[in-house]
Amino acid sequence: MLFDNIQISMKKILFFTAAGAILFSAVRQDLFSEPVDDVKIILIATSDLKGDFQADRFGQGGLAALHSYIETTRKKLQHVNGSVLFLHTGSFTNAKDFTSFKSKIENKNFNLIDYMKYDSMLFKGPDQAFAHSLFGIPVLSENKISKKKNLKIHSKEIAIEDLRIHIFGHSNSSHTMHLSKTIQKQTKNHLNIILSIVDGEKLFQNLVYREDLPEIPEPSQKSFVFQSMGSQDYFIRTHTGSFICNSVSGKICQVEIIFRSGNIISIQQKFLRINDRSIPMNSYPADPKISEFLSSEK
Numbered sequence: 001m002l003f004d005n006i007q008i009s010m011k012k013i014l015f016f017t018a019a020g021a022i023l024f025s026a027v028r029q030d031l032f033s034e035p036v037d038d039v040k041i042i043l044i045a046t047s048d049l050k051g052d053f054q055a056d057r058f059g060q061g062g063l064a065a066l067h068s069y070i071e072t073t074r075k076k077l078q079h080v081n082g083s084v085l086f087l088h089t090g091s092f093t094n095a096k097d098f099t100s101f102k103s104k105i106e107n108k109n110f111n112l113i114d115y116m117k118y119d120s121m122l123f124k125g126p127d128q129a130f131a132h133s134l135f136g137i138p139v140l141s142e143n144k145i146s147k148k149k150n151l152k153i154h155s156k157e158i159a160i161e162d163l164r165i166h167i168f169g170h171s172n173s174s175h176t177m178h179l180s181k182t183i184q185k186q187t188k189n190h191l192n193i194i195l196s197i198v199d200g201e202k203l204f205q206n207l208v209y210r211e212d213l214p215e216i217p218e219p220s221q222k223s224f225v226f227q228s229m230g231s232q233d234y235f236i237r238t239h240t241g242s243f244i245c246n247s248v249s250g251k252i253c254q255v256e257i258i259f260r261s262g263n264i265i266s267i268q269q270k271f272l273r274i275n276d277r278s279i280p281m282n283s284y285p286a287d288p289k290i291s292e293f294l295s296s297e298k
Contacts, residue, residue, distance in 0.1 A: 039161045039259045040082035042073060043193065047228030048090035048124070048249040051104060053112075053294055055275070055286070061250060064286035064294065065274045067116050072284070083160045087167070088121040089195040090228045090249075092131075101130040110293050111136045120156055122169040122195035140169035140195060163191060163259055170196040170225075191257075192223040222264060226253060235269045247271055 046066070055062030074084050095101035105112050113121070114136040122140045123131055131139040140156060158165045223242035228249060235245050235253070245253040251271050258266040275283050 037261060038081060038265075039163055040077060040080055041160065041163070041165075041191070041257045041259070042077065042082065042084050043087065043224065043226075043253075043255040043257070044070060044073075044084060045087040045089065045195075045226040045245065045247070045253045047088065047226065047247050047251070047253070049088075050091045050094040050249060052250065053104075060275050061273055062275075062286065063112070063116065064288075064290040065284045066252070067287040067290055068284040069272075069274050070116070071287075081161065085119050085158070085165070085167075085193070086117055087193070087195060087226060088118060088123075089226050090122075090124045090197060092121070092123055092127050095126065095130065097126075098130050098133065101127065102134060105134060105137070107293065107296065110289065112290065112293060113137050115289065119158065120167045120193075120195065122171065122197060124197045128171075140167065163262065165191045165193065167193045167195065170194050190222065191259075194223060194225045196225050196227040224255060233271045243267075243269075245269065 052061075053063045055065060059065075070084060070086060077083055093101050093104040095104060118138055120138050120140055121131070122128070128139065131137045138156070156167045158167065225242065225244040227244065227246050229246055231248055233247050233251055233253075235243065235255075237243050243255070245255060247253040251273060254270050254272055256266075256268040257264055
């Protein structure tokens with residue numbers, strides 16, 4: 001009888017120990033990790049660099065430090081079901097001829113854009129034509145929209161987990177509302193990214209307000225426009241739920257989006273200048289390969 005009671009007690013102890021371990025594991029997973037179906041996308045966009053790739057005299061900015069920052073971000077996202085999309089809009093090299101453009105992008109052993117893992121780019125001015133002639137540049141085709149009905153627009157499609165992302169180039173200020181409507185019709189509930197070298201605000205009418213933490217858009221409206229115009233950084237939401245991020249030359253626009261079951265549940269945006277002394281950021285070291293390339297390009 002005594003032995004039977006001991007067996008029963010031991011079974012109870014093992015049962016409650018196992019139940020407690022399962023409960024702690026569940027609580028720990030809830031506290032320390034993202035829900036399993038959440039997807040985090042960080043959009044990082046440079047704009048209008050105009051060939052200014054080096055850090056300034058204070059060590060701020062520069063593509064070498066930016067690359068270190070992006071690689072650090074990529075590694076962090078590997079643990080939370082996430083990914084970085086690296087984008088550019090506007091002038092990149094400010095070159096006047098193809099030879100100068102090529103020298104700022106590559107030498108015989110190194111391609112700057114390929115090494116930095118840009119996902120999509122839309123250039124302003126001669127850069128756009130030059131880029132099509134150089135291998136390894138993920139340059140978008142321009143969508144010069146007309147009034148033609150049922151227009152099939154050009155885009156680059158990227159799949160991350162179950163999320164489909166379409167990236168468009170916008171280079172013509174006329175008929176921009178037609179572009180907006182066509183994008184929404186063709187891509188339905190997908191995430192749309194528009195790289196614009198003209199005023200992206202014309203894509204969406206009746207801007208309502210500006211704020212640091214915009215409301216989450218309706219599930220059917222998932223468009224983000226990146227552009228560089230004027231002398232002011234801003235991040236605004238339109239009445240349609242779409243967002244426009246305008247960053248001045250030398251600044252970087254970063255937008256962090258969390259999706260759950262295909263819907264946006266969180267948006268955080270900030271403007272960056274890597275290694276800026278005036279804000280509490282880590283100091284990112286210059287990538288040695290980019291530093292070597294930029295030194296040889298001088």
